[in-house]
Amino acid sequence: MKILGFAVAVALAFAQPAAAFETQNITWDELLPEPRPYHDPFLELEYTQIRDLAELFRIEKTQTPDPSTATGAKALEIREDLVSQGLDPDQLFEQRGIVMNQRKLAATEPNVDLLGKVVRLPGYLLPLEMVDQRAVEFLLVPTVGACIHTPPPPANQMVLVRYEKGFKVDGLFNPVWISGALTAQNRSNSLHLVDGQAEVETTYFVDAMSVDIFQ
Secondary structure, X not given: OHHHHHHHHHHHHHHHHHHHOOOEEOOHHHHOOOOOOOOOHHHHOOHHHHHHHHHHHHHHHHOOOOOOOHHHHHHHHHHHHXXXXXXXXXXXXXXXXHHHHHHHHHHHOOOHHHOOOEEEEEEEEEEEEEEOOEEEEEEEEOOOOEOOOEOOOOHHHOEEEEEXXXXXOOOOOEEXXXXXXXXXXXXXXXXXXXXXXXXXXXXXXXEOOEEEEOO
């Protein structure tokens, strides 16, 4: 009985790491962090109010308005008009910074629940480094045309992938599955384009165990 108990204990000890590294299929939406609730007062404003706030912010950011000048008088007029509508420009300017920061976090923070897990994710390959016509480092993006024909997705909606074996590519946006441990590494990556070069920010990194054709 003691021998059997020891054998079971050994089997469990070896089984636990295997379970810990079991590959998990994920979607791009799962890469997004848990939403943080915050108040965005600008969603409640009319277009003309947002326009006037933007003009007032531009004037006051570049100079201290002098009411005796045309620009200063314009700033004072806008401010008084906004106040008459029940708005507090200074409070809204302060909230603007909070909203911008929250939007940045939503676009750059990782989903911490996935970090360290071995994941399998489909996407489209954009080569960054080639060796013998094989991509050994590339961006995995969620849609065809991303970063080339359309603006780059948020940083946490792209994955920087290193694959030492290399994946033979046929043009841009080869559909692939990648598998490997997902980690968070904020990186700026140089993407070479026909008309120059673009810097693309990524949140995630995978040292891929495998890269397979997506069918």
